[in-house]
Amino acid sequence: xxxxxxxxxxxxxxxxxLHLRSARFYVLLFFYLLLMLLAxxxxxxxxAPNPGSAAALLSFPEGFFIFLATLGAAxxxxxxxxxxxxxxxxxxxxxxxxxxxIVAVRYVAAAIAGTVITxxxxxxxxxxxxxxxGTTVANYAEIAGFGLLYTLAMIAFxxxxxxxxxxxxxxxxxxxxxxxxxxxPIVSAILASKGIEAWPLITYxxxxxxxxxxxxxxxxxxxxxxxxxxxxxxxxxxGVTIMAGYVVVSLLLCAALYRRRELREV
Numbered sequence: 001x002x003x004x005x006x007x008x009x010x011x012x013x014x015x016x017x018l019h020l021r022s023a024r025f026y027v028l029l030f031f032y033l034l035l036m037l038l039a040x041x042x043x044x045x046x047x048a049p050n051p052g053s054a055a056a057l058l059s060f061p062e063g064f065f066i067f068l069a070t071l072g073a074a075x076x077x078x079x080x081x082x083x084x085x086x087x088x089x090x091x092x093x094x095x096x097x098x099x100x101x102i103v104a105v106r107y108v109a110a111a112i113a114g115t116v117i118t119x120x121x122x123x124x125x126x127x128x129x130x131x132x133x134g135t136t137v138a139n140y141a142e143i144a145g146f147g148l149l150y151t152l153a154m155i156a157f158x159x160x161x162x163x164x165x166x167x168x169x170x171x172x173x174x175x176x177x178x179x180x181x182x183x184x185p186i187v188s189a190i191l192a193s194k195g196i197e198a199w200p201l202i203t204y205x206x207x208x209x210x211x212x213x214x215x216x217x218x219x220x221x222x223x224x225x226x227x228x229x230x231x232x233x234x235x236x237x238x239g240v241t242i243m244a245g246y247v248v249v250s251l252l253l254c255a256a257l258y259r260r261r262e263l264r265e266v
Contacts, residue, residue, distance in 0.1 A: 008101060015109035019076065025113055028072045032121045035061045035068060040128045054129035054137045055214060061125065062213045065147060066206050070180045072117060073154035077110045078173030081162040081258055100255040107159060107251060114151045122147060143212045146239060150206050153243040154180065156250035157202060163257035197232040202246050204232075208239035 019025055039060045042048035051057050081103075122144035129136040137143065158176045165172040184203040191198040198204040211219055211233070220233040234242070 008097065008105060011097070011102070011105045012109055015106055016112050019109055019113035020116070024075045025117070028075060029117050029120065032068060032072075032117055033124060035064055036121055036124045037128070040132070043132075050132070054133050054135055057129055057132060058125055058137055058213065061121075062210065065121075066150070066203075066209065067181065069118070069147065069151050070154055071177065072114065073151060073158045074173050074176040074180070076113055077107075077155045077158040078162055078176045079170075080106045080110060080159050081254065082166045082168060082172040099259045103159070103251060103255045103258055107156060110155050110159070111152050114155050115148060118148045118151045119144075137213060139212045142236070143209060146209045146212065146236075146243075149240065149243045150202070150209065153202055153205075153246040153250075156247045156254070160250040160254040160257070163254045166257075192231060193229070195229040195231070199232075199234070199238065199242060202242060205234050205239040205242035208234050208236055212236075 039048070039051070039057055043050050043057075051059075122140075126136045126140060126144075157180075161176045161179060162172040165175050180203065184201050188198040188201050188204055219236075222233055222235050222238075224231045224233065
């Protein structure tokens with residue numbers, strides 16, 4: 001019998017424990033909870049008035065979720081590949097396991113950590129709105145689902161960037177943050193000014209989350225005309241497709257680059 005399956009499970013358990021016991025994980029969890037609990041804390045201490053509805057109570061964390069999820073993915077997976085080309089990666093590269101499987105195991109481990117944080121974030125949001133108003137935001141399950149999918153897609157994309165910038169762990173994390181938080185919004189704004197739909201960008205797909213958070217408004221039309229230039233807004237199915245596509249394509253590219261780096265460097 002092949003020892004590969006048991007080795008896969010061992011590596012997955014090791015990487016998952018490393019994530020769940022790391023300082024990064026607990027720092028991220030702290031900031032996620034701080035973001036979600038800040039508004040209720042201000043209301044309970046009479047510093048701020050009661051916003052009056054579940055949607056209003058969650059408007060603050062909703063506004064920062066994408067940024068925090070992006071930062072979280074960069075910290076969880078930004079050095080996932082580049083670390084294997086330092087001394088700490090020699091053990092992994094010496095194991096009799098296909099490099100594509102290592103990528104898959106590393107992704108699943110980071111995804112588990114990201115899922116724990118994201119589910120905790122949205123669960124606390126639901127609990128606090130039920131505590132204040134006896135209900136939560138309409139479409140909250142869909143919002144949480146899109147939030148989790150965005151996190152998983154972002155982790156995959158960050159792993160791909162880590163394979164590209166594999167020579168430096170710090171550089172791979174920094175480039176991941178700058179690419180998603182700065183470069184993509186700039187490209188999206190340029191495309192919007194030209195009336196071109198920015199469907200190749202995950203930041204474009206993430207706009208679905210903000211739209212679903214506001215149940216009082218009708219979901220925006222996919223194509224909106226303003227003079228001679230059309231503007232575009234992703235439909236929910238388009239958002240799902242783009243995010244899922246990022247998971248698949250990013251992991252395939254990551255595995256391909258990882259194999260090349262390993263053969264070249266080791």
